[in-house]
Amino acid sequence: MKYKIIILSIFITTISTTYAFAQDSDQIQMDTRTMEEKYPDVFTKTKANHPDTAYEIGRKTKGFSSDFIGDQGKLQFYLIYAQHLQKLNTENPYSTYRKQFIALYQSINHLNQLIDTQVGYYEQMQSMLIAYAEYSIYEINTIDQSRLDPIDVDKQKKFFIKSIQQKIKTKNQNLHLNNLPNYSKNQNRLAEELKKIDELITDAYSLKVAQVFHYTYY
Structure with a gap:
C-alpha cells in the first residue's frame, strides 16, 4: 500500500492544553492507526523511542521509505508520530x-x-x-x-x-x-x-x- 502524503497545518488550541491538526483530522487518526499496525517496531507502545530514533528505525524498515517520501514524507511522519505519542500520554499526569x-x-x-x-x-x-x-x-x-x-x-x-x-x-x-x-x-x-x-x-x-x-x- 502506497501511503498518500498529506500536508497538514497545526494549531494550538487556546482553550485547552491539547493540540490539533487543522486539516484532515479524521484522516490522520486513521493513518496513525494504520502506521502503528504496519510498523510496530517504529510505533512502539511499551517504550516509545525519541522521534529522531523512530524515524531512523523506520528508514531501515521495508516499505517505510515508500510510505514517507522525501522531505514532505518526513514531516508527515513526525506529525503522525506526535499523534502516536499523544495517545501514549493520555493518562500522563504531565500532559x-x-x-x-x-x-x-x-x-x-x-x-x-x-x-x-x-x-x-x-x-x-x-x-x-x-x-x-x-x-x-x-x-x-x-x-x-x-x-x-x-x-x-x-x-x-x-x-x-x-x-x-x-x-x-x-x-x-x-x-x-x-x-x-x-x-x-x-x-x-x-x-x-x-x-x-x-x-x-x-x-x-x-x-x-x-x-x-x-x-x-x-
Whole structure:
C-alpha cells in the first residue's frame, strides 16, 4: 500500500492544553492507526523511542521509505508520530506541559530563524517540534524523579538566556545582519521571543528540555 502524503497545518488550541491538526483530522487518526499496525517496531507502545530514533528505525524498515517520501514524507511522519505519542500520554499526569512545551520550542525555533539567512530548516522544524514536545512529556513520566537534581532555576535560566543572547550577537556580526533592511524589526522580535522563552521556563524540567532542544538542533 502506497501511503498518500498529506500536508497538514497545526494549531494550538487556546482553550485547552491539547493540540490539533487543522486539516484532515479524521484522516490522520486513521493513518496513525494504520502506521502503528504496519510498523510496530517504529510505533512502539511499551517504550516509545525519541522521534529522531523512530524515524531512523523506520528508514531501515521495508516499505517505510515508500510510505514517507522525501522531505514532505518526513514531516508527515513526525506529525503522525506526535499523534502516536499523544495517545501514549493520555493518562500522563504531565500532559499539562503540552501547550507550554510547544510554545517554548516554537519560540526557540523562531528566534534561531531570525538570526539566519536560511528559512527552509526552520519551517520544517516548526512541524517536527510538535513530536519533540510530545516526547518531552512522555519522557518525564519515565524518569526517576530523584534523578532530577535540585537547582537554582532562576540562576541557570539566566545563564541559558545569556548564552542565547551571545549567539544572537555573534550571528549578527558573522552574517552582517545589521545591514539588512529589517534588522531593527527583527531585533524587536528577538527580544519578544527571548521574553517568551524566559516566561515559559518555569521549573527545572522545562529548563532542561529547552536546553536540550536548543543545543541539539541549533
